[in-house]
Amino acid sequence: MTDRNSDAVQCTASPSVGAVAVDRRNGKVGVVMGHVGPYVQLRPPRGGREWDVPPEDVRPPTPAEELSAKVAVANRRWGR
Template sequence: MTARNPDAVEHTASPGVGAVMVDRRNGKVGVVMGHVGPYVQLRPPRGGREWDVPPDEVRAPTPTEELSAKVAVANRRWGR
């Protein structure tokens, strides 16, 4: 039995709009805003400029990363 690699890309399709993902290249968490050409467009959870990421360079966030992103969105909503 082989050990599961948590960083392995295990997606059959590109992540959907609104999904929280992590850019493997720099560790930044972003929300999927769309797809342009071969790239996934991520935007910081608190808003800001989107950046393009090759689909093989995104991964699902850890529970901690996902919670942190959701808190950032809530804080932005409430002006904090």
């Protein structure tokens, strides 16, 4: 028997505002800006337009994805 419940819990847990997350549908990394209705709102780390993602399509980033997003945010602060 497969343990489907652990996947369901992981998929439905909404990340907190400011966290880095990945949209499973397209692989885009974003910063969580908020939760509107049933959706998680992500924004590209360098800024730009937010997009809505169903909570089941949000996953935590890999260490490399998270580091890349944080470097993009830092570079934006320094005007690079």
